[in-house]
Amino acid sequence: MKYQKADAKAYAKEHMRGIWAAALNPFEADGAFNEAGLRSNIRHWIDDLEIAGLFIAGKQGEFWAMSLEERKRNMEIAVDECGAKAATIMSASDQNVDTVLDLGRHAQNIGADYIVVHAPMLSFCHDRDEVLHNYYRHLCDNLDIGIAMWSHPDSGYLMAPETCARIAELPNIVAIKYSVPREMYVRLTQMVGDKIQVSTSLEDDWLRNIEELGWDLYLCSSPPYQLQTATDRRMHEYTQAALAGDFKTAHQISTSLDPVRQAIKSTKPAGKPTAHGKYWQELLGQVGGHVRFPMLELTQAEKDATRQAFEGCGLRP
Template identity: 75%
Template sequence: MKYAKNEAKEHARAHMRGIWAAALNPFLPDGALDEAGLRRNIRHWIDDLDIKGLFIAGKQGEFFSMSVPERKRNFEIAVDECGGRAGTIMSVSDQNFDTVLELARHAQDCGADYIVVHAPVLHFVSDPDEIVFNYYKAICDAVDIGIAMWSHPDSGYLMSPELCARISDLPNIVAIKYSVPREMYVRLTHMVGDKIHVSTASEVEWLDNIEELNWRLYLCSSPPYQLQTASDRRMDEYTRLAFDGKFEEARRVSRSLDPVREAIRSTKPADKPQAHGKYWQELLGQTGGSVRFPMLELTNEEKTATREAFEACGLKL
């Protein structure tokens, strides 16, 4: 731990900044985690793309298909490969609360910077607020590491801004990945001020949120390593321009990425997000690899369409 529990918020304000990316996990054809491939990707993301932090073992990383030992190993690889050059936030989300705590303690012990926990899926519940508050409080009580909330539709409900603001008062809550309509995250941002970081995964909204809400953290999805190469870092460029208050220039650079965004959007099958992301990584020269069941692989026809769109989108390799 690089900070005490009562220093978590201050530490996150100072160090949890810039572009953080959610890692896709490369799996080998036999289903094993491709550790060497993951390490190569992490080095590229940090050394070539200057990504400031990595979100490990989340939905992009197919945590739902991984065993607890595999998720722990995933944490260890990321901490080792980042080596203090980039931050780490480990998804310890699980429906089993004991598993959440086991993974949270492992993340804390292996040197992770923060953890993220998504709101639990609740059955037959029409008023989740007290359940969810006590859920996060129990995690905060059990560990010292900084914790990010994570609210998304997969839970079956969305945490209200009022609930999130209440939870943000807990001592080691440092951020929220808030996958909700913009009106909700705008309201929460105004409610919490700089007490915690508020962020959402939408890259197309990132620039607006820097300018209008003074956000300083993109937390996080795969665009940071899918829209960029070592010789074409336009997401990083427009972010830096926006942080410097040069919004007109930032918008010009951001708009130039529209063909890349459209190439990804128009070729991604609705039921194959991870497989599409991994194939796009392979086209970029990164390690993509296989997906795990129950996720589906791309067909040859889908790969051809994606490759053709990739070649025409204007990304410089």
């Protein structure tokens, strides 16, 4: 690891910045993991788009459909390709805490920068504060790597800001990906100050959060490599302008991306977000590939509509 456990918070505050993207994993038609395709995508994301960090083996990567060995291999490929040019945060999320610890130790051993662990499903549990604090404390007690919390509706509940702020006191809790309504992450940001990095995955709010909340980390989803090409890096440009305090320029650039955002949103079937994301990657010249069961593939009609919207959105190839 690049830091000692006691220095995890300080290290993340210095290095966990900029635009981080959550990687979709390319799978073959027979379900095989396309390692070469992932490596090609990572090289493009880092070398051409200058993405600062990658979120690996998360929900975007269909981790729930991957074996434990595949998830570990997913991590290894990312560390190998990112090298010193970009950072990594590995999803160690799982309902089984021993699996979480196994993945967390693997991330430590291969030189990953951080791990992220989402709040577990808690059946029959309504007073969650102590349970969740105990859960993340157990992870901190048994791992040295910096850990990011992750709260999203798929857990069946959202972690309260007060609970997150309490967990943020633990020694190697460094961040949270807080996929919640804005008023919740605003409150948490105010509660924790600069103790940990607070972020959410909605690109629509990224510029506003830099300007109003002083955020400097986008953690993270697929827009960084779906809204940009090697010659059209407007998300990168508006981010750099905003971080430099030039919000007038940042807003002008960000607004110019509205047709691209609309093209994606208007053609994404509600039940096929992953397949749509991968097809959009293919239209951009990246490796998209197939989804794994039980996720659904796009129909030809859905692909045709997406391609038509893509060709008219103004994203420069």
